[in-house]
Amino acid sequence: MPGYHHGALREALLAAAEALLLEQGVDAFTLRACARRAGVSHAAPAHHFGDARGLLTAFATVGFERMAALMQRHRDAAPPDPVLQLQAVGQAYIDFALANRAHFQLMFGSDRLDPGDAQLAAAGQATAEMLGQAMAAVMADRQLPPASLPQRLLLAWSAVHGYATLVTEGQCNGLFGLSPDNPQAAQAAGAAMLALLGPALAA
Amino acid sequence: MPGYHHGALREALLAAAEALLLEQGVDAFTLRACARRAGVSHAAPAHHFGDARGLLTAFATVGFERMAALMQRHRDAAPPDPVLQLQAVGQAYIDFALANRAHFQLMFGSDRLDPGDAQLAAAGQATAEMLGQAMAAVMADRQLPPASLPQRLLLAWSAVHGYATLVTEGQCNGLFGLSPDNPQAAQAAGAAMLALLGPALAA
DNA sequence: TGTACATCAGTGAACGCGCGTTCACTGATGTAC
DNA sequence: TGTACATCAGTGAACGCGCGTTCACTGATGTAC
Numbered sequence: 340m341p342g343y344h345h346g347a348l349r350e351a352l353l354a355a356a357e358a359l360l361l362e363q364g365v366d367a368f369t370l371r372a373c374a375r376r377a378g379v380s381h382a383a384p385a386h387h388f389g390d391a392r393g394l395l396t397a398f399a400t401v402g403f404e405r406m407a408a409l410m411q412r413h414r415d416a417a418p419p420d421p422v423l424q425l426q427a428v429g430q431a432y433i434d435f436a437l438a439n440r441a442h443f444q445l446m447f448g449s450d451r452l453d454p455g456d457a458q459l460a461a462a463g464q465a466t467a468e469m470l471g472q473a474m475a476a477v478m479a480d481r482q483l484p485p486a487s488l489p490q491r492l493l494l495a496w497s498a499v500h501g502y503a504t505l506v507t508e509g510q511c512n513g514l515f516g517l518s519p520d521n522p523q524a525a526q527a528a529g530a531a532m533l534a535l536l537g538p539a540l541a542a
Numbered sequence: 543m544p545g546y547h548h549g550a551l552r553e554a555l556l557a558a559a560e561a562l563l564l565e566q567g568v569d570a571f572t573l574r575a576c577a578r579r580a581g582v583s584h585a586a587p588a589h590h591f592g593d594a595r596g597l598l599t600a601f602a603t604v605g606f607e608r609m610a611a612l613m614q615r616h617r618d619a620a621p622p623d624p625v626l627q628l629q630a631v632g633q634a635y636i637d638f639a640l641a642n643r644a645h646f647q648l649m650f651g652s653d654r655l656d657p658g659d660a661q662l663a664a665a666g667q668a669t670a671e672m673l674g675q676a677m678a679a680v681m682a683d684r685q686l687p688p689a690s691l692p693q694r695l696l697l698a699w700s701a702v703h704g705y706a707t708l709v710t711e712g713q714c715n716g717l718f719g720l721s722p723d724n725p726q727a728a729q730a731a732g733a734a735m736l737a738l739l740g741p742a743l744a745a
Numbered sequence: 746t747g748t749a750c751a752t753c754a755g756t757g758a759a760c761g762c763g764c765g766t767t768c769a770c771t772g773a774t775g776t777a778c
Numbered sequence: 779t780g781t782a783c784a785t786c787a788g789t790g791a792a793c794g795c796g797c798g799t800t801c802a803c804t805g806a807t808g809t810a811c
Contacts (some may be wrong), residue, residue, distance in 0.1 A: 344754055364653040366569060371797065380756050382799085387754095390798080394801045447649050447711060450567040467717060489718060497735060498697060501704025507652060515692060516668060530697065531693045532700060539676045539742030546772045547787055548774065583789050585766085590787095715761080 349387045351377045356398050360441035361421070365449050370394070394452045395445060403462035404441030406435045410469040421476040421542045426533045428473040429499040433529040436503035437522045443507055447500070471494060478529055481541050491540050498536050552590045554580045559601050563644035568652050573597070597691060599656045605713035606643030606665035609638045613672040624679040625744045629736045631676040632702040636732040640725045646710055652701070673699060677743070684744050693745050701739050705732055 345351065355376035359368055370391045374381040388394035392426065395503040408429040417427035445452070474492050478485065504510075506525050511517040517525045548554065558579035562571055573594045577584040613634040620630035625667050639646040648655070655662060669695035677695050681688065707713075714720040720728045 343756085344807075346754095348754080366652075366654060369797065381797095382757080383755050384802095385799080447571075447707075447713060451569060490731070490738055493714070493718060493731060494701060494735045494738050497704035497708060498701045499701035499704070500708055501702070502696065504650075504704055504707055505700060509649060511696070517695060528693070528696060532697045535697050536739075536742060537695055539739060546789085549787095550746065551787080584764095585790080586764080586788050648750095665763075 340379060345379065348379060348383060351379075352384055352387065352394065353398055353401065357441045360445065365395075365445060365451060368395070368451075378398050381474065389504075390496050392451055392453050392521065395449065396456045399442065399446045399449075399452050400456070400462045402439060402446045403440065403459070403466045404434070405442070406446075407462070407466040407469055409435050410466070414469075414473060421473070421480040422537050423464045425473040425477050425495070425540065426530075426537050428470055429495065430526070430530060430535050432470070432499040433503050433506075434522075434526060436507050437519050437525055438513075440507045440519050447504070477541055483541075495536070495540055498532065499529075502532055548582065548586075550637060551580065551582060551586060555587055555590060556601055556604065559597060560644045565617065568648060568654060569600075571654075571689065573612070595649075595654055595656050598652065599659045599662050601651075602645065602649045602655050602738050603659070603662045603665045605649045605660070605671045608642065608645070608670040609635070609649075610665070610672055612638050613669070617672075617676060624676070624683040625740050627677040627732075628680050628698070628743065629740050631673055632698065632736050632739075633729070633733060635673070635702040636706050636709075637725075637729060639710050640722050642726055643710045643722050646706065650707070680744055686744075694734065698739070698743055702732075705735055 349424060352373060356368070356375050358370055359376055363372075368391065370384050371381040373391075373394065374384050377383075384394060388397060401479060410428045413427040413431035413434075414424050417424045446463075474495055475488065477483075478491070483491075506517050506529075507519050509518060511525075515528065517528055519525065555576055558576050559571070562575055562579055565576075573587050574584045574596065576588050576594075580586075587597060589604050590602060606668065613631045616630040616634035616637075617627050620627045642732075649666075674695060676692065677698060680686075681691060686694075697723070709732075710722050712721060718731065720731055722728065
């Protein structure tokens, strides 16, 4: 890993971005700070990402891909009951947010992404479909009216997204003692929430 | 409303901040742009707010106060059934977010607030208590085990917060056609979601 | 195997810009007598 | 009622800073022959 040519600068910049976002928040993110963090000239990132928007968009895309992969893993590991599988997917949503706070906040909370980016859109859609398919499986299994899919999906998504958002933003710290610094407790509380919600979605 | 002395600059700056936040997002917010928007010298805001953090903190505090007031109104207007009242409070949460996107996003999504500000903390706590009381009333009415209050509260809060966040961030635009630009549709979908959730919280 | 050359990845100096902050100031308001 | 004066609210010029972007460059890699 020598001098002039870095070799894996793209990945190094994404790692530097994560550290910066976690430490200072997205408001403080600058291309120069990111390059500094990666130990590289401040003009170097332009070769890989164009500008800050491009870098953050690539960062968010990686986030969606990771999230979808985690959902798949959780679902595969769950018992064959569709409701349990739906809960597993929801838990993956929460777990991902806790373990990748910087990605999660950027993916859903920032206006510094390029909304027209094709890869970002594809990754986001693939992630959404994981949840949609799990919900559809529940509905088929319980013979629920297909017309109610949107509402059910919206409720499920809102619950996991709201919980993940509240915890990662630190809003649950005072009232419930839940913070991303204690992921075990936050995961457990999320599981309890999903256990309470599951039956409502399957009825 | 004459020349040198503005007379209501504090309020004018908060209004200018709202317009800027809606148009450009919180990332682009600067004290100078805010002063420009209010038609005033760029050094003027310091007299009222100190710095940008102070201004945004005051702005968020106003948001929490408005939200709590709307919750109270919705609850008072609802039928005497505790579950319906809880749903009314939840609907107020959603309605507030839709009607005050700039406030909402700043209140919950920004790291540009002063976390030590006493007024902000008080206003936030008062808002949280509105939801907590409505939930407690449901539990007393249905004789539910008091120990389950935190989980139930967390589920209710997560659902309304998640929904409000997803819609105001524009995440529900593609898949569900819900955007803050069409508040009626977004309110209706939120009501449907709450109708689905209500029984789960009261059982 | 060796040489020439095109391409790529990163450098570092330079630029102009908008920002936050400071500060002496000035115009208006309110209060004491 | 009038006058003097303190206090307050807003001005505008000035500063230093970090930012994004540009650009000629240089060191390394890969490929053709």
